[in-house]
Amino acid sequence: MAWLDVCSVTDLQPNSGVCALVQGQQVAVFYFADTKEAYAISNFDPFGQANVLSRGLIGDINGQPIVASPLYKQHFNLETGVCLEDETMKIPAYPVRVVDGNVQIDIG
Template identity: 60%
Template sequence: MIQALPTQSLINQWVTICPIEQILPNTGVCALVEGQQVAVFRVGDGTEIYALSNYDPFSKAFVLSRGIIGDRNGIPKVASPIYKQNFNLQTGQCLDDETVRIPTFAVRVIEMQVQVSV
């Protein structure tokens, strides 16, 4: 797990996770941000970055960063490595059970550093 470092800002507080090259395309990493496990994903050719909770509510385990990246009808998604439920990377909505949604986080890349908003 990557330990995040805080970045100073007057408007938003952003936390630097790691250099973008440490996240291989179509994979995820887990970062501890303000006491929360956040799954950060680099999708496609590496230009799309998403962040959501690492907690899988179906298996009750912190495993989503190890999930399989893909898409369903053009929607970027991650499949849980345990029971294979799929989550929309943009919204956190479970694509297999409309009653379940997990938290998402704003994410950006500044000077080749991946940052998450807290």
């Protein structure tokens, strides 16, 4: 894996998302404050055809961490990138970790 430092964990908004430019790609990074877990997916909403997913609402459905698109409200699993309403639609989901206070992503 090729881990890249993206930001400090203190740069993330608890229970919200931010957009980061990683090797020319927009990546939405989310931080769940309760569990101290971070997730990273493509910022591109395939339904709305716009880079907006970092502005979506996060939560969980049946124990799965999700983000709801701010445009048409489709839910994307933050671990797999699969759309819950249409499983044929999938966006890239990236491995993410926090090391020494730095958020690292492997966009492969």
